[in-house]
Structures are given as C-alpha cells and as structure tokens.
Amino acid sequence: GQNIDQPTEMTATEGAIVQINCTYQTSGFNGLFWYQQHAGEAPTFLSYNVLDGLEEKGRFSSFLSRSKGYSYLLLKELQMKDSASYLCAVFTGTASKLTFGTGTRLQVTL
C-alpha cells in the first residue's frame, strides 16, 4: 500500500519562507510531485523530483531524499496569493498513477 503524510495546516507571514514537509511509504516509487490548489479550483502542477536533491523554480523549490522517504516544498518571499493547499503526490510508475497526500493548507498573513 501507499502512505503519504503531510501537515494539515500551516500559517506563515507575507515575505517569509515556509517549508512544507511530506513523508511517504510506497512501493514502486518513481517520482514525487507537488501541486498547488486554491480553494474551489483545480490542482496545478508545481514541481517534480525523481532524483535526490533540490529542484528550484523561481520562488518555489522542492527537495527529495529517496532513502528517507522524505520531500519538502520550500516557498520563499511569500505572497498573499500563495495561500492555498499544497498536495504531495507519489508516482508509482504504473500507468502514470499518482497517489496523493491529504494536502497542507497554507495561510499567508500580513
């Protein structure tokens, strides 16, 4: 089976840095995705990691450690529009199936 854990809620201040963690226990691991989902909207792709290390894309970075079953999403220079849910998902390599965590709801405050 698959098990993916991430915190339910986080709060951070505008302009700050926040790290959202994701731990997983899966079989057939073939990569990890992060998605952003604003309330009432569809998830949108943020990042993908298949090898250990850090992937940077603008204000967002994602890190993966396969040996530890651990990933994090780092958001820098937080903006109010970053208030959203962040979904960690593991790719099992079978017909492109993704297994999602329950998501972390991030609230950015002034």
Added chain:
Amino acid sequence: DAGITQSPRHKVTETGTPVTLRCHQTENHRYMYWYRQDPGHGLRLIHYSYGVKDTDKGEVSDGYSVSRSKTEDFLLTLESATSSQTSVYFCAISESPRPKAHEQYFGPGTRLTVT
C-alpha cells in the same frame, strides 16, 4: 492551460438516480483519470484510462463505472447514486506514463451533491 472541460460543473441529484459526468480534452493525451476529493482524504483515484476502450480501476472504484469510446471523452457513471458519493470530482489527463513527461493536468471539477 491544458484543454480540459468537465460537465456539468454542479449537480444535485437524489439517492438512487443514475448520474453521468463527462470529461472532454482537446490535447489528444492518451491517459485520462477520474478522482474524487473529500475533506480529510485528499484526491483519490476512481478509474483511469490508458487508451480508447482501455480502462482500469483505482482505489475507490466501487459504485462507479467508466467508458472511453473516443480519445477526447472519458465518462464517469454512478449507476445508483448514494449520499457517500457526494464529492468534488476531478478529471485529469497526461501525455505519457513516463516520469517527467506526464504531469497530470486537471479539469475544473464537478461538485456533485446526492440528497
């Protein structure tokens, strides 16, 4: 944005009635998926398709069936709706099963309420 539409966007139906949700894509992607999203559960895969007439079950397929007669359309049917199927349903598409080439693009969602 990937061309994915879902219809209807909102639906209220009564217990025991059949319901069909439609997902339509203009990207010619091979893979299509139906998820449901519920508080505390995240997104859960119902069924997926890896080609025309090729479908398989996901982790929460009981009570649902799917059909794909054309590349662009993937239908999800609730044969006899129950209150436990009240949820937001998302369709997704991807180009390939290969890592990195296949980010899944999601449709806008359908909010279904079964009374």
